Amino acid sequence: LTTVKEIYKEREKYLDKEVTVGGWVRSVRDSKTFGFIVLHDGSFFETLQVVYHDTMENFAEISKLNVGAAIIVKGTLVATPQAKQPFEIQAAEVTVEGNSAPDYPLQKKRHSLEYLRTITHLRPRTNTFQAVFRVRSLCAYAIHRFFQEQGFVYVHTPLITGSDCEGAGEMFQVTTLDMNNVPTDDKGAVDYSQDFFGKETNLTVSGQLNCETFAQAFRNVYTFGPTFRAENSNTTRHAAEFWMIEPECAFADLNDNMDLAEAMLKYVIRYVLENAPEEMNFFNSFVDKGLLDRLNHVINSEFGHVTYTEAVELLEKNNDKFDYKVFWGCDLQTEHERYLTEEIFKKPVFVTDYPKEIKAFYMKMNEDNKTVAAMDCLVPGIGEIIGGSQREDDIEKLEKRMDELGLKKEDYDFYLDLRKYGSTRHSGFGLGFERCVMYLTGMGNIRDVIPFPRTVKNCDL
Ligand code: 4AD
Numbered sequence: 001l002t003t004v005k006e007i008y009k010e011r012e013k014y015l016d017k018e019v020t021v022g023g024w025v026r027s028v029r030d031s032k033t034f035g036f037i038v039l040h041d042g043s044f045f046e047t048l049q050v051v052y053h054d055t056m057e058n059f060a061e062i063s064k065l066n067v068g069a070a071i072i073v074k075g076t077l078v079a080t081p082q083a084k085q086p087f088e089i090q091a092a093e094v095t096v097e098g099n100s101a102p103d104y105p106l107q108k109k110r111h112s113l114e115y116l117r118t119i120t121h122l123r124p125r126t127n128t129f130q131a132v133f134r135v136r137s138l139c140a141y142a143i144h145r146f147f148q149e150q151g152f153v154y155v156h157t158p159l160i161t162g163s164d165c166e167g168a169g170e171m172f173q174v175t176t177l178d179m180n181n182v183p184t185d186d187k188g189a190v191d192y193s194q195d196f197f198g199k200e201t202n203l204t205v206s207g208q209l210n211c212e213t214f215a216q217a218f219r220n221v222y223t224f225g226p227t228f229r230a231e232n233s234n235t236t237r238h239a240a241e242f243w244m245i246e247p248e249c250a251f252a253d254l255n256d257n258m259d260l261a262e263a264m265l266k267y268v269i270r271y272v273l274e275n276a277p278e279e280m281n282f283f284n285s286f287v288d289k290g291l292l293d294r295l296n297h298v299i300n301s302e303f304g305h306v307t308y309t310e311a312v313e314l315l316e317k318n319n320d321k322f323d324y325k326v327f328w329g330c331d332l333q334t335e336h337e338r339y340l341t342e343e344i345f346k347k348p349v350f351v352t353d354y355p356k357e358i359k360a361f362y363m364k365m366n367e368d369n370k371t372v373a374a375m376d377c378l379v380p381g382i383g384e385i386i387g388g389s390q391r392e393d394d395i396e397k398l399e400k401r402m403d404e405l406g407l408k409k410e411d412y413d414f415y416l417d418l419r420k421y422g423s424t425r426h427s428g429f430g431l432g433f434e435r436c437v438m439y440l441t442g443m444g445n446i447r448d449v450i451p452f453p454r455t456v457k458n459c460d461l
């Protein structure tokens, strides 16, 4: 089969020639002696018009096709300079692979995103989700290209772990124990020694700790895979299962880390603008009117930089606008993050040097002993898209911090070893892949950029 993409991209090669295409019917219009089918074949954002005539023996069958039917069309590609579409197929044969029932849920009208979420198995056939999931796919490819071009090694970090990287206790437990008959020890606590792994395990919240071990061997590495968080936040930006890109670099400090993050985001934006122009135009017209201008501005300007302390001073002046009042020491809420990046900086901005109390145990302590070498990247429309830091490489300071937080050091022997055997200054970050896709497409809900979203009380299909 020739694809619609090939026809659009290499039209000279196909014009006035016989082609065979296969796809799904978006609409059928028939008059007495001929009819039109709009066909989408999934290879390209645009559709192809098919003209068929009553000289075909199955003319009646074709005219009765319902929206969604799967067909194969053989015919001649002809130019139609006066029409809306640049060409059409004059069909010689239309073979019906499978008609569609008349109650097909995707009729030729605009459906709400909420409605489409109830039919996750069919929504990839719509324009919006064709565009979203092609951009998602390209975005993943661009990220791999960015790192591979610079010699980063892709590490496959495990999905089942025994640790809680972020220390936030938001983990999904993994167990084979019989919930109706859980074994207990002499103190009445669950006896995990009888569990599959002989200990308590969970789905990973981040591949960072494993990545750090590889960074201390390969220098520049990244992982890109699913992560899981049992956060009970039912928002448009949180999913229970999401993908994360986590580079980790030896001999790199916080500034190197921010430079890498900025270069990566710009590379990905550029790649998607160049390689999915039809999809990006669609988003710009129907989803988010300023999208292309904004993204083009981002790739041609520098990200902003502000310390947490400075950011708090800027935000405190606007406390009358917030539900949660800002004060030094508070964790920035989405409303604050968005205000900073949308109203104050009007572009992506890195916030650095957060109070240690609101960040994870592994971040490098600053000289003030109050803040850590952390960086979050905030973008308009979303807020936090990246979280990262320089890591604590001083074993004594790290152990002290773990003690303060009550972490069991025996669980982190491997991590402490990295500080014992050839420790380097090193840094890394995590980019939330779905938030990146939201940023690139202007889509407002994380449920609409994940093929099969998992959120609170929702694990369908
Ligand atoms: O800021 P976070 O929690 O950082 C880490 O996990 C570090 N270990 C990363 C590292 O340094 N290697 O998460 C990183 C990013 C966030 O900025 C956000 O974009 C995304 O992951 N994220 C989520 N995305 C969707 N749903 C959720 N529930 C998310 N939680 C975090």
Ligand code: MG
Binding pocket: 376, 384, 386, 387
């Ligand atoms: Mg974070």
